[in-house]
Amino acid sequence: MADDDSKTVEGAPQVENTCAGCGLPAKMACPHCVKIKASEPQDFSTDYGVAYYCAQDCFKKHWKTHKAQHKPWAAAVEIATPLPGGNERMPSCFDNYQGWTGSLRPWARPAVDDTRARLLRLPASVQKPDYAGSGQPYSEILDKRNRTAKVYTPEQIQGIRKACKIGREVLDAAGRAVKVGVTTAEIDRVTYEATVSRGAYPSPLNYYNFPCAVCTSVNEVICHGIPDLRPLRDGDVVNVDVSVFYQGYHGDLNETFVVGQCSPQNVGLVETAFRCLEAGAALIRPGTMYRDIGSNIERVAKKRGCQVVKTYCGHGIGELFHTAPNVPHYSKNKAVGVMKAGHIFTIEPMINLGGWRDRTWPDDWTAVTADGSKSAQFEHTFLVTEDGYEILTMRDGEPRMAWDLTKQQR
Incomplete structure (x- = not known):
């Protein structure tokens, strides 16, 4: 040109x-x-x-x-620009794209509240990560070669715990917005407002130029779905992935919700994703090798007729959004490191009803199942303690995980 x-x-x-x-x-x-x-x-x-x-x-x-x-x-x-039938024009990166694996298609995104506008609306009191303006997490890029998990001090742990608590409150607010007819763009708006009102920054916003405050992954989307104007439909499954940055620390968590009347198969998939996270967490204690978590997770997934995505993994978190250690969710992986008290990381298994392979849409973010099958995921941020673990992103009054379908039905 x-x-x-x-x-x-x-x-x-x-x-x-x-x-x-x-x-x-x-x-x-x-x-x-x-x-x-x-x-x-x-x-x-x-x-x-x-x-x-x-x-x-x-x-x-x-x-x-x-x-x-x-x-x-x-x-x-x-x-x-609207298209006939009330739909909206897809982003131009999808022009002539024929690589769809399922029935989901991207819709338009709201033009009235873009990344730049949201950054300008942030109160001066909200501390921003280094990528907020540039889109490039320079501190994270410099940290790429680091393969050693950081042992956080009690003071730092308290800061991360606060960020995680805010993240929990924000995800609960976003989850309450999930229902038939609500767009994922509206969930994004709720997430942004709930985060900023608590004095925090929505970590995904402008991270490597990601355009929104939250990831919303519907049906065959595995992760990193970009919110848009598509209304949620009866029978959808949607993952809402919230991360916040508060006073120098990140917290990260997500849940998958079933929308309206969901099939027993889809409900079973969502429960399997929860059970896989539960199985991975059961191994957290000082001395556990990070590579062992994946075997526990994959065993549960296969027993229930599902497959574990191998492209994406859990990660260290705290001062950086993503850092060491890597925490794969499948067996026979090559993760490096042994857990120590003071380590903080996420486990976030992505579980598919079909095969484990994935593809990425031309927006360079949206990861979908290669066979179009549905996918579900749950995530928590964990702290390794002297005798086990603490879930930093757990709801108040729920010190351990427990499956409760009513909390996922919308």
């Missing part, structure tokens, strides 16, 4: 404008701007206008800087 020449475009106003490059009078419109502007609904106004240039050379000279404007503008326009 950098080779495209500016020209006088049919349909563009033929009046003098100021050159976006040098400030001289200009009549030559950027053709990409004109194309996007032409597709903008009359009742929808973006912050971007058509750029004009005085000459081809000036256009080419400033193209690299100018073209960055097109992507956010185009995204805003496509979000606002």
Whole structure:
């Protein structure tokens, strides 16, 4: 696209404008701007206008800087353009995509509350992680080669415990919003507001440019689903994955909910995911090798006719969103390390009704089952204690896990 020449475009106003490059009078419109502007609904106004240039050379000279404007503008326009039948236009990265594995399709995302707007709305008192502005977690990137789990001090543990408590409250608020007819974008809004009202930052927001405050993974989506305007339907299963950053520490947890009248098979899948997390947690104590957790989890999954996803794993958490140790959920893995008192990490097995393999949609986030089967997941943040473990993300009054379907039905 950098080779495209500016020209006088049919349909563009033929009046003098100021050159976006040098400030001289200009009549030559950027053709990409004109194309996007032409597709903008009359009742929808973006912050971007058509750029004009005085000459081809000036256009080419400033193209690299100018073209960055097109992507956010185009995204805003496509979000606002309805398709026949009341659906919305899918993000442009899905144009001509034929790799669907199940019946789910991405819907449009709300244009009125994008990442930039949410960052600007954050109160000054909310401490932000290093990626909030840039989208790049530099401290985490520098930590990539570290394979040793951090032993946290009592003071640090107290800070992480507080973040996890807030995360628990936020997930409960988001879970209450789950019901037939509610969009995952609305769940995202509830998550953002519940997090910020508690003085915390929603950890997913702008993490490697993730656009939302929460991950919502519906049906065949395994993880990292991006909230959109699709209403939840009777029989859906939806995972809500909440993470918060509070006063320098992250907490992370998720649950899968059954929406409306769900089939016994889907309810069984959700319970299996819970039982798998329960089985992994049963091994937590000083001296346990991290690689052993996966064997316990996979044994439960296979006994119930399900498979464990191998691409994604649990992780250390605290000062960083993701750090050592890695905690795979399948047997015969090569995880490094032995648990010690003061280690903090997540276990979050992703369990499929069909095969274990996954694919990623063109948005580079949404992971789906390769065979289109449904998937479910549960996650907690755990602290290794001197004689076992503490679930930092457990509800008050529930020191240990216990399956209760009524808490997952919506």
